[in-house]
Amino acid sequence: MTNVDAPHRHLERADELVPLDAYRRELLSRIAPLEPITVGLLEAHGCVLAEDAAAEHDVPPFANSAMDGYAVRSSDAYEGAELAVVGEVAAGAELPAGEVGFGEAVRIMTGAPLPPGADVIVPVEQADEDAEGARVRLRATGRRGDHIRGPGEDVRGGEVVLQAGRRLGAADIGMLAAIGRVRVLVHPQPRVVIISTGDELLEPGSPDRPGAIRDANSFALTTLARECGAAAFRLPVVGDDRRALQEAFEGALTQADLLVTSGGVSAGRYDYVKQVLAQLGDVRFTKVGMQPGMPQAFGFLDGVPCFGLPGNPVSAYVSFEVFVRPALRRMQGRTDLNRPRVTAILEDEVASPPGRVSFLRVKLHRDGGVWHARTTGAQGSGILRSLVEADGLAEIPSDRTSVFAGERVVVHLLVDTA
Ligand code: AMP
Ligand code: MG
Numbered sequence: 001m002t003n004v005d006a007p008h009r010h011l012e013r014a015d016e017l018v019p020l021d022a023y024r025r026e027l028l029s030r031i032a033p034l035e036p037i038t039v040g041l042l043e044a045h046g047c048v049l050a051e052d053a054a055a056e057h058d059v060p061p062f063a064n065s066a067m068d069g070y071a072v073r074s075s076d077a078y079e080g081a082e083l084a085v086v087g088e089v090a091a092g093a094e095l096p097a098g099e100v101g102f103g104e105a106v107r108i109m110t111g112a113p114l115p116p117g118a119d120v121i122v123p124v125e126q127a128d129e130d131a132e133g134a135r136v137r138l139r140a141t142g143r144r145g146d147h148i149r150g151p152g153e154d155v156r157g158g159e160v161v162l163q164a165g166r167r168l169g170a171a172d173i174g175m176l177a178a179i180g181r182v183r184v185l186v187h188p189q190p191r192v193v194i195i196s197t198g199d200e201l202l203e204p205g206s207p208d209r210p211g212a213i214r215d216a217n218s219f220a221l222t223t224l225a226r227e228c229g230a231a232a233f234r235l236p237v238v239g240d241d242r243r244a245l246q247e248a249f250e251g252a253l254t255q256a257d258l259l260v261t262s263g264g265v266s267a268g269r270y271d272y273v274k275q276v277l278a279q280l281g282d283v284r285f286t287k288v289g290m291q292p293g294m295p296q297a298f299g300f301l302d303g304v305p306c307f308g309l310p311g312n313p314v315s316a317y318v319s320f321e322v323f324v325r326p327a328l329r330r331m332q333g334r335t336d337l338n339r340p341r342v343t344a345i346l347e348d349e350v351a352s353p354p355g356r357v358s359f360l361r362v363k364l365h366r367d368g369g370v371w372h373a374r375t376t377g378a379q380g381s382g383i384l385r386s387l388v389e390a391d392g393l394a395e396i397p398s399d400r401t402s403v404f405a406g407e408r409v410v411v412h413l414l415v416d417t418a
Helices: 020-029 170-178 217-227 242-253 273-280 313-331
Strands: 037-040 069-072 082-089 104-108 120-123 127-129 135-138 160-162 183-187 191-196 231-234 258-262 282-291 295-301 304-309 341-346 357-367 370-375 392-396 408-413
Touching (some): 020 282, 020 313, 069 082, 069 135, 191 242, 217 231, 217 258, 242 258, 242 273, 273 282, 273 295, 282 304, 295 313, 304 313, 313 357, 341 392, 357 408, 370 392, 370 408
Parallel strands (some): 082 104, 191 231, 191 258, 258 304, 282 357
Antiparallel strands (some): 037 183, 069 104, 069 120, 082 135, 127 135, 341 408, 357 370
16 A cells, blocks of 8 residues: 555644645635736737737738639630730739730739639649740639639638637637737736745755755746746745845745745744745745645735745645646636546555545556556655656545545646646
């Protein structure tokens, strides 16, 4: 049986803990989408549109050829017809003067405007032009409208092509450009500042010293925030020192829409983060009924939402998935706040502390058309290796203290595609 964590971790009585669902719901109710701003099209990629985008004009704006070929009258477009080549029109060129008359053809390129008089394009592959370029003989019969793209064929002037609330992908950005937009109103990318705290933490590249470990959290959390669509920045590690913490948090606020810290929210003597956050703003500390990730701080500093996550690397990671990711998505104007989830058959028996929702690191595989989940090894909240191996977090409800092999569990994927 896989112990969720060592027994000494569970000193809190279940009734001291705030239920995860209620905590999360309350927290998310206090997060609002960021005020929309106008940005250039390439900057808008991945952002949620905050206006209905309508085309001002038809796309395409004029009738044009869908093929390289000859613009002719349909009454002339029969196999064996011999026509006089009277002109040429290229993409981007102005129309030649006059109409295409009976017995005449105008050489035309893809995207070039349709000359008046012509109502069919005969592709170059179905025509033989003489060496002088004076005459063309058709090898196929065409019908009125063949290979002609009418004005507004793609989009009609006035039509709403993209509705507010849509998250802009590559095709959407292309469409906005096609209808002539230069800028667009979107919910901006949240700016997130990530700070790891702890006297024991070493900056990357700095020399080892006794009692010290490498800062893992700020790197994982910054990456998670970026994956989630935020512009996330990592600040250097801050020690367990009230003044240093205060200065770092105050500095971060000037450039952040969201602040995420790790460490210092537990019951240790030097866990100053929760004190400093509470002193600087309206941040509360809560013991949440979850495992890992029980100690949580959340609130606002100068209107900026702030998460104080626990320091154990897996606790910080899972806390991000459970709280910070949905908050960040809501700030982006998204309504799909959660990762995809699947139901899977658990392959090994697991234990879970009473009164807590447990999140177990599992690897998924498909068998006989159903998902199966197997825990990835030691589930201690400091074991990053089992997180590296995992592709999902199996959720064990708070009213269960064990789940047997063969039972069904909900698995939250750690990626965005099912
Ligand atoms: P704390 O939440 O500050 O009590 O930290 C809990 C545990 O997580 C301690 O063993 C810390 O050394 C460890 N820890 C805290 N922050 C980090 C970090 N940024 N990277 C790796 N381990 C950390
Ligand atoms: Mg600490």
